[in-house]
Amino acid sequence: MHWAGAGLGTKWTVHVAALILMTTLVCMICLRPVSDGLKAAALGIGALAATPYMLAYDLTALVVPVAFRAREGLASGFLPGERLTLLGCFLAVFLMQQMPVGPLILASLMILLLRRVLRPEAERLTVWCPDSGTGR
Numbered sequence: 774m775h776w777a778g779a780g781l782g783t784k785w786t787v788h789v790a791a792l793i794l795m796t797t798l799v800c801m802i803c804l805r806p807v808s809d810g811l812k813a814a815a816l817g818i819g820a821l822a823a824t825p826y827m828l829a830y831d832l833t834a835l836v837v838p839v840a841f842r843a844r845e846g847l848a849s850g851f852l853p854g855e856r857l858t859l860l861g862c863f864l865a866v867f868l869m870q871q872m873p874v875g876p877l878i879l880a881s882l883m884i885l886l887l888r889r890v891l892r893p894e895a896e897r898l899t900v901w902c903p904d905s906g907t908g909r
Contacts, residue, residue, distance in 0.1 A: 811845055821834055842886065858885055
């Protein structure tokens with residue numbers, strides 16, 4: 774909001790609204806029966822979203838939730854578009870000096886997490902097996 778030239782009241786209003794949304798999402802994920810890795814990734818993304826400012830070096834902390842997310846993907850398979858989105862988030866970090874992409878990266882990572890958490894139970898049990906080419 775600072776980059777867009779918003780006033781102080783607008784900045785804080787948008788930040789508090791985003792923080793309430795992110796806190797709600799993190800609590801929703803933590804209360805669901807999902808792996809601890811997904812819960813840790815949600816908490817890591819939520820903690821970064823809580824800061825009222827975000828500089829390029831702050832985004833180095835994203836390695837923790839991304840590592841949990843990648844471990845989950847390697848263990849149970851990646852959903853379509855997840856690897857490409859993770860790559861896009863990584864490349865977007867290099868744009869941080871020109872424009873504030875931190876909130877967009879956090880939102881993208883949280884959407885990836887929500888896709889994984891909210892997918893149907895039958896899909897959750899499916900794991901891609903490279904040996905047989907089947908999903909179970």
